[in-house]
Amino acid sequence: MKNKVGLGILVMIMFALTVACSSDKKDELEKVEVDGSGVEMVFKEFNDDGEAVVTLSNHMDANLDEFKAEAYWLDKDGNYIIGFMDKPDYFPFNEKQNDLVPTGSKLEYTTMIDMDMAPEGTEAVEMKITYARFDDKTEWEPEVN
Numbered sequence: 001m002k003n004k005v006g007l008g009i010l011v012m013i014m015f016a017l018t019v020a021c022s023s024d025k026k027d028e029l030e031k032v033e034v035d036g037s038g039v040e041m042v043f044k045e046f047n048d049d050g051e052a053v054v055t056l057s058n059h060m061d062a063n064l065d066e067f068k069a070e071a072y073w074l075d076k077d078g079n080y081i082i083g084f085m086d087k088p089d090y091f092p093f094n095e096k097q098n099d100l101v102p103t104g105s106k107l108e109y110t111t112m113i114d115m116d117m118a119p120e121g122t123e124a125v126e127m128k129i130t131y132a133r134f135d136d137k138t139e140w141e142p143e144v145n
Contacts, residue, residue, distance in 0.1 A: 030106040032057045038140050039064055039101070041127040044108065050115035052125055057106040062134035064101040068094040071113045072126040080126075081119050089119055092130075099135065 040057040047053050058064045072090040073081040083089030093112055101107055132140040
């Protein structure tokens with residue numbers, strides 16, 4: 001009986017800590033305006049593992065679950081690295097995860113893009129989101145200029 005009580009108390013403590021940690025994480029999210037303007041992704045840096053770290057901002061009324069994007073490779077001067085047929089060299093990618101970015105939030109996110117994929121001379125990337133899908137099943141595509 002003592003073991004069951006002790007185990008029950010341990011489970012309750014672990015649950016309380018889990019809830020506290022997850023709620024703290026949500027409190028740490030930077031808030032952005034929910035204005036229907038879409039999703040924004042901005043390159044921040046390559047981390048020590050060579051992975052591209054970005055900020056993701058969700059200005060939509062629902063949680064972001066999926067996005068498709070293109071990573072354009074930039075040289076040290078911020079110019080596109082030119083590839084096939086004299087066009088900017090880029091890498092298309094997508095990410096899918098429930099509640100990736102909550103509505104009205106901005107967070108730091110490590111992408112699947114890393115320096116091993118980049119052509120020689122790459123110092124940064126320009127991220128362009130091409131599609132987004134939200135937990136309410138709505139979709140968004142940026143306006144093409």
